[in-house]
Amino acid sequence: MLDEGRAAEHVPHILVIDDSPEDIRSLLVSLRGQPWRLTLASDPRQGYQRALALRPDLIVLDVRMPGMDGFTLCRLLREAPATRRTPVIFLSSAGTVEERLEGLSLGGVDYVLKPFAAEEVLARIRIHLQLAWRDEVVAPVEAAPSTQDTDQVMLRAAMRFIAQNLGELPPLTEIARKVGTHDKRLSGIFREHLGTTVFAYAREVRLRKGQELLADSQLSVQDIAELVGFRSACNFTTAFRERQGLTPSQYRQQAQGESVGT
Template identity: 50%
Template sequence: MSYWSSVPARRAHILLVDDNIDELQLLLAALRGEGHRISMAFDAMQGYRRATALQPDLILLDVRMGGADGFATCRLLKADPSTAHIPVIFVTSSASVEERLMGLHEGAVDYILKPYEPAEVLARVSVHLVLASSKHPRAGLAAAESQPDIEREAGPDRVIALAAQRLVMSDLANVPPLPELAERVGTHEKRLSRVFRELTGRTVFEFVREARLSEARRLLAESALSVEDVALAVGFSSAANFSTAFRERFQERPSGFRSTLGGKAASLPRPSRSTVPLPMPVSGA
């Protein structure tokens, strides 16, 4: 007998986010048969709002829904300190490896393919409830308390901004256009622009540019990549454009910066990509 089959199922509060209620009847019956309490949401943003209000033990989240998709919900959940600890299991009809990898990259703990066997869902739910409950009961609170105030006190606008920042930092070389970036965090271009300006004193474009230049400075200091490769790695279209932007920001060319550092390069701190605190408003930005 395996370890997991010997672990008794824990009764839990599960939030199910899916826009097709007809497909859920067998699953709902199976979950309730195990004694779980079920809450429902029928679109991505409703799912996020109910997760913040209800604080479920686990979330089953459909990927493809009308309006914003499940990825947008997951990004918001993981950017919000009040919900970041909740396990998310994606449920999808797509067999695409790329989609499954994207979901895991966004913070999901597992993937279930439709059509599914209710018994498989119950087993996976049981496993992740055990894993979540094995952590210190105050782990989520302790993690939240260790975050900067601007993250701990995150309201809806701050969560959107944090989710967008993390999405940008996850792949600086391929930052989506502003409308797509807004859609991928469950909002629209106008609101995302306003949120960034109000909370950071910067536009989204200015944030992306600063993030790229800061990462480029780190790569120049800590790696053996050529200036051309550094430029490409952080999303500049050419080494010439990168050199001009770098000189405007740091008052020296990339090659000059690298030669000035010499053996001191390794001492520069590497910025974390897992948590990107929102900067305070900058006057004159």
């Protein structure tokens, strides 16, 4: 926890990322009335670069923006070392239950719907600043990331997205969009850093997850095949046997037999 002296010296820095600043004018006026530093970005990619370079104490983030939506931006912020622990408050008209849950599951600490009361948003910002200050040590500002650093962030974001969506993995273009790039660049990043294609990597993750489920659960082979994204138990069995030299049933018998014996 920061001591009172250090907390008094540090001026909180708030980054607001919204492509329509005129729609949140009341909040911006209120923020400028606080003893805080305020940075505004009206383009999500600009906001991402400013977040990495300036390392704000808290980010207020819209969802529906052109080019890169707020969910994609949050994925990248959560994978970048400079912003991994920065609180993100979503402030958006994207108000379905599914959208709110997605924002929170991606690491947002709060989700406020438009239209809003500026006083409520300020109160939530204060709360999350206080929570962040309990454990946060103020770090020096880092230089803007290199291209390789950006590639690593996108790679980690894509790997996490794949792992979380094995059962219904979307096409490559959609995976790339979810991490703020296009399919050719994402394919190049996977080839350069992992020496494989996106879907060869996904296949390997599916088989590893299937292997874990066979060893640690009583789910049927059919259920496991569906959970990890194979079209049928037959396809899963063929792929698993090619990788392990055993059928799923044989592997389970061996793995769970060893577990019981130890």
